[in-house]
Amino acid sequence: MEILKLAAEACDDKRADEIVALDLAQVSLVADYFLICHGTNERQVQSIARAVKETMEEHQISVKRLEGFEQARWVLVDLGDVVCHVFHKDERNYYNLERLWGDAAQVPLEVGQ
Template identity: 90%
Template sequence: MNKMPLEILKLAAEACDDKRAEDIVALDLAQVSLVADYFLICHGTNERQVQSIARAVKDQMEEHNVSVKRLEGFEQARWVLVDLGDVVCHVFHKDERSYYNLERLWGDAQHVPLEVGN
């Protein structure tokens, strides 16, 4: 059975939280963009943690039979993009996150409440 985008978002957020990702934010883009239904944004404090978070998202999706369309930026671990189709997960290095500031860029998008332990 196919998972709904909101379910995928929550699974990805759990994976990020399990690897102690910081400041996990979900944006509902359905009304403001054709790019995706949701963006999940978080950051790690170093390259190894960024890779660990991205790997956890990928593994979590594979466990739940959700296909990972693309994984970009993993080697550099400054901004890893995990494309899950209707959900795009952005795992930043903390220094890059404030520079790109996706939350401000997509300021028209509503925040989605997540039940993760931040």
């Protein structure tokens, strides 16, 4: 849960939009949590993903995988139990992970307060 909060704060610091956390523990073996957010352009998407990666490194939390950074349309930051999905706004609407994983409960986040 600490990793989820740190990642959410990193996203919020870079002004990510619509930050949502899904609890997948009872729904899937993929991860315990998905953190989903979006940026309005490629530069912001990269900035958000970079902030998540750097925040984890500062806290000695390993980033298992970072995919899609160059294209900056859907960047996946794999933190093990937490998978952070940083979308470009258009891609987020298209893939709609919140609907796809509709059985997962939303986790309340306290960011930007």
